[in-house]
Amino acid sequence: MAKVLKAPRMEACISCLNCMLSCARVVWKSLSVERSSLRIRTVGGFQTFNVADTCLACPYPACAEACPTKALEVRKGGGITVHPEVCIGCKDCIEACINKSLKFDEELRLPICCTYCGICTHFCPHDCLEMGDTEE
Amino acid sequence: MLGTNYIKILRLNLTDKTISIERRDDLLRDYLGGLGIAAKLLEENVKPDKDPLDPGQPLIFAIGPMNTYFPVVSKVACTFRSPLTGNYGESHAGGRLAMSILSAGYDALVITGKSDRPVYLSITNSSLKFEDASYLWGRPVEETGQILRDREAHIGSGKRSIIRIGPAGEKLVRFAAVNVDTYRHFGRLGVGTVMGSKNLKAIAIGGNNTYHAANLKDYSRLFHQIFRHINSSPVMKKYHDLGTLQNILPLNAIKSLPTRNLKTTTFEHAEEISGESMAEELLLRKFACVSCPVACIHVGLLREQYHPGHDYQYKRIVYDYEPVYSLGPMIGVGDKKDILTLIDKVEEYGFDSMSIGPILSWMTEAYEKGLISEQQTGIPLAFGDVKSYLDVIDRIVRQENQFYKDIGDGVAEASKKYGGEDFALHVGKNEIAGYHTGYGALLGYAVGARQGHLDNAGYSFDQETRDYDFDKLILDIIVEEQNRDFLQTLNICLFARKVYMDKQLVSDCLKSLGINRTPEELIQLGERIWKLKNQIKGKLGFNQNDIKFSKRFFETETMHGLLDESRLYELMQQYIKKRDEIMESIPGL
Numbered sequence A: 001m002a003k004v005l006k007a008p009r010m011e012a013c014i015s016c017l018n019c020m021l022s023c024a025r026v027v028w029k030s031l032s033v034e035r036s037s038l039r040i041r042t043v044g045g046f047q048t049f050n051v052a053d054t055c056l057a058c059p060y061p062a063c064a065e066a067c068p069t070k071a072l073e074v075r076k077g078g079g080i081t082v083h084p085e086v087c088i089g090c091k092d093c094i095e096a097c098i099n100k101s102l103k104f105d106e107e108l109r110l111p112i113c114c115t116y117c118g119i120c121t122h123f124c125p126h127d128c129l130e131m132g133d134t135e136e
Numbered sequence B: 001m002l003g004t005n006y007i008k009i010l011r012l013n014l015t016d017k018t019i020s021i022e023r024r025d026d027l028l029r030d031y032l033g034g035l036g037i038a039a040k041l042l043e044e045n046v047k048p049d050k051d052p053l054d055p056g057q058p059l060i061f062a063i064g065p066m067n068t069y070f071p072v073v074s075k076v077a078c079t080f081r082s083p084l085t086g087n088y089g090e091s092h093a094g095g096r097l098a099m100s101i102l103s104a105g106y107d108a109l110v111i112t113g114k115s116d117r118p119v120y121l122s123i124t125n126s127s128l129k130f131e132d133a134s135y136l137w138g139r140p141v142e143e144t145g146q147i148l149r150d151r152e153a154h155i156g157s158g159k160r161s162i163i164r165i166g167p168a169g170e171k172l173v174r175f176a177a178v179n180v181d182t183y184r185h186f187g188r189l190g191v192g193t194v195m196g197s198k199n200l201k202a203i204a205i206g207g208n209n210t211y212h213a214a215n216l217k218d219y220s221r222l223f224h225q226i227f228r229h230i231n232s233s234p235v236m237k238k239y240h241d242l243g244t245l246q247n248i249l250p251l252n253a254i255k256s257l258p259t260r261n262l263k264t265t266t267f268e269h270a271e272e273i274s275g276e277s278m279a280e281e282l283l284l285r286k287f288a289c290v291s292c293p294v295a296c297i298h299v300g301l302l303r304e305q306y307h308p309g310h311d312y313q314y315k316r317i318v319y320d321y322e323p324v325y326s327l328g329p330m331i332g333v334g335d336k337k338d339i340l341t342l343i344d345k346v347e348e349y350g351f352d353s354m355s356i357g358p359i360l361s362w363m364t365e366a367y368e369k370g371l372i373s374e375q376q377t378g379i380p381l382a383f384g385d386v387k388s389y390l391d392v393i394d395r396i397v398r399q400e401n402q403f404y405k406d407i408g409d410g411v412a413e414a415s416k417k418y419g420g421e422d423f424a425l426h427v428g429k430n431e432i433a434g435y436h437t438g439y440g441a442l443l444g445y446a447v448g449a450r451q452g453h454l455d456n457a458g459y460s461f462d463q464e465t466r467d468y469d470f471d472k473l474i475l476d477i478i479v480e481e482q483n484r485d486f487l488q489t490l491n492i493c494l495f496a497r498k499v500y501m502d503k504q505l506v507s508d509c510l511k512s513l514g515i516n517r518t519p520e521e522l523i524q525l526g527e528r529i530w531k532l533k534n535q536i537k538g539k540l541g542f543n544q545n546d547i548k549f550s551k552r553f554f555e556t557e558t559m560h561g562l563l564d565e566s567r568l569y570e571l572m573q574q575y576i577k578k579r580d581e582i583m584e585s586i587p588g589l
Helices: A018-027 A062-066 A092-096 B025-031 B034-045 B098-105 B139-151 B188-197 B218-231 B233-243 B243-253 B275-281 B321-327 B336-349 B353-368 B386-398 B402-407 B410-420 B441-449 B458-465 B470-489 B494-500 B505-510 B519-539 B567-585
Strands: A003-006 A040-042 A050-053 A072-074 A080-082 A103-105 A110-112 A130-133 B008-013 B020-023 B059-062 B076-081 B089-093 B108-112 B119-124 B127-132 B160-164 B178-180 B184-187 B199-206 B285-289 B297-307 B309-321
Touching: A018 A040, A018 B218, A040 A062, A050 B494, A062 A072, A062 A092, A062 B275, A062 B494, B008 B025, B008 B127, B020 B025, B025 B034, B025 B089, B025 B519, B034 B076, B034 B089, B034 B519, B059 B188, B076 B098, B089 B178, B089 B188, B089 B470, B098 B199, B108 B336, B139 B160, B139 B199, B139 B336, B178 B188, B184 B188, B188 B199, B188 B353, B218 B494, B218 B505, B233 B243, B233 B494, B243 B275, B243 B297, B243 B321, B275 B285, B275 B297, B275 B336, B309 B336, B309 B458, B321 B336, B321 B353, B321 B410, B336 B353, B336 B386, B353 B386, B353 B410, B386 B402, B441 B458, B441 B470, B441 B567, B458 B470, B470 B494, B470 B519, B505 B519, B519 B567
Parallel strands: B008 B108, B119 B199
Antiparallel strands: A003 A130, A040 A050, A072 A080, A103 A110, B008 B020, B059 B076, B059 B108, B076 B089, B089 B184, B119 B127, B160 B178, B160 B199, B178 B184, B285 B297, B297 B309
16 A cells, blocks of 8 residues: 555644645755645635645546656556656646646646655644555 | 845836836845835835825835745735824735745835726736726725635635735725735734725735745755744744733733723733633634744634524634734723624724724723713713724724714824823824833833834833843843844744844855855844834934823833833933934944
């Protein structure tokens, strides 16, 4: 079984965005709110609730199926691995993503996908995020 | 900062809808960012001979080089000419605004002119639009946010900031605030009034720009070190746990909580409205500004019956020490739900919640004393009467008669006209913050850049002192204000001041971003900005000797007992002497 990112305690989210900033900083070596594989947003302003758009680590990823060049490889246990060298930037994967968590970075010309590294979980001051196992 | 070698300014003229983008390397070199460049840009653009609400006056917002990059560096500095005091205007707000300005690709916005009809600005890294806001005019703050969140969905939820004014700013009430992302504010000195005078209802901003640290390894190491430090700091835990409202009980215990127009400094309902009680009964959740792991923003639950029978709605109202002081003890309201109801109304209209309490409390006492009557107020007033206060707030927004128009000019102007200056709680025309701790607080109000506000921790020196050493107090107040100018030039939230007071640490942080400043240069920077602000005030006609304290300040006990009026004026003279000496010693550029 592979480890995947889960967000089981979003009721405790404070919107500090340190998870996104840590993903951008550590995985993508940059400061960006765009270049993060997860996104924290409200469902209708701060008076409502916070949700985390994260990679669902689908067992049969629609994004990978949509990719014409096999730049998105199905990862054992769910989710994908991106091979930048064969990505042509067609964005078919972005269209196909089930929960629209996969984002395209126009500057890098690449989909920004979760690497399932778990760095964001270390920077959540409220323990909203965790690494868990994929479903059987 | 964006390029680490210049400041990028977006200039917008609302009169003719023109835009220009400017790069200034001198601003980065001499003033670094945030408050420093906002103050300098104000000095360059303000019109000393024109009214604060003249279309030509600038409204300036600025971020700094460490914004979003480092934990708790989350504020945006705003400068303007204050319509409340006529003098130097400065305000700071957090939320998502700094991140959004950064990702849109600017260091500073300078807004001038006046649109012929209401507009809002939509700004991203690849678009700039003056959008019609006629349909938003007159709408309260939250509804405006709701409409703009849909209209500006293209920026992306979670990546944008929406700042807006309510009807108070539109009606040019001189203590109107700007709401930032629902739960934060540019609160003080009428910045919302300035937006209203420009027919500018809102700004929606955000973008996709990505940046890189000059030295990623050092940057990450410093980030992790500060992040860990903040998460384990007891000071920050205090801000997280009960929030600023934890101040109620300690201030009440030491007789420093301004109550019923400062007739007293203890409040019999302090327990009921304390941070502890609020947290146990009504705290709904906490929020943070971007990059801050502390989450000091406390949101309370207000369940309201909207129809007889069993029909309820619930509202989520942000509370902090200052609005609770202002709409609680100051006007004799001791029920926490009542206070949240008042805060809700004040938020929706877009008032400065700190100013409105001392205004309502002055009205109440003036009514008690017969200086004003029902003929002016329309209804009877009494301390603690929530229903009439809610009604009065509606009337201030409606500006329904000459009296309410005068009230809209602030407590200094109103008391000049109707009498009762002896108990009008302002310093230099700005309604006071919630501390009557002693000489430090009052002197701090009198000499702080904004008057009446918390520019130099005078209230905190009072609490650390048993027997005053007045020479030391004066120097402490000056040095603290310079320190705050330094912190706010980097837009560091003052709640993290103890962490970032370490100038070597800040110097290292800047270095990792490619900006070289020694700790000594950072100290000089704070001094220079403090001096610049004093110079701007002079240019706008401020004279320290014009400050007169209401008698009430000397009639009511502080934690240091009753204060002596002539002593305070002496202190102000000593301050002026010391200030001039220090100003002289700070080199110009």
